[in-house]
Amino acid sequence: MSLEKQLAERSGSLCELCNGTENLSVYAVPPTDQQSVDNSVLICQTCLDQIEKREQLEAAHWRVLSDTMWSTYPAVQVMAWRMLSRLRHEGWAADNLDILYLEDEVLDWAKKTGDHEQDGTVQFHEDSNGTRLYDGDTVVLIKTLDVKGSTLSAKLGTVVKNIRLVADNTEQIEGKVEGQTIVILTKYLRKG
Structure with missing residues (x-):
């Protein structure tokens, strides 16, 4: 059995x-x-x-x-x-x-x-509006961001597709902007 x-x-x-x-x-x-x-x-x-x-x-x-x-x-x-x-x-x-x-x-x-x-609360990746994010989501930047260590500037309104959640930090995601993978703070984006 x-x-x-x-x-x-x-x-x-x-x-x-x-x-x-x-x-x-x-x-x-x-x-x-x-x-x-x-x-x-x-x-x-x-x-x-x-x-x-x-x-x-x-x-x-x-x-x-x-x-x-x-x-x-x-x-x-x-x-x-x-x-x-x-x-x-x-x-x-x-x-x-x-x-x-x-x-x-x-x-x-x-x-x-x-x-x-631990207590019963669980931290999830959330955008600037509090909407839960998942791997593979599409997000939009709500602020122009200068990328550290690069001349790249990610402009307001830039669409970032197929994001990856940073496992050990719920305030960060990874995504490609102009072919370069960057780390973006969730407070500077909204779900697309």
């Missing part, structure tokens, strides 16, 4: 964190070298996107952890603890963390990634 079928049978074909029924997939709880029933959970796409910080954490979505945190499966307990920790600024999440008991080895597993030490 496949891992996904085993987890679906274990969970009743529900997301093990929010009880959702759509777009379910197997998630190996980090850190892990190999997926197994013991170190994986069946979760929905909404949970996955928020766990992996591709979307902002929505506290209302996670309120069901008050029930699902009592799972008898350690992988589910670990994920519930981590998400409650990220939401600890919410009163209900802090209360649940106070009453959630985990065996020592399960708690050690939950603390291994350090993700629980």
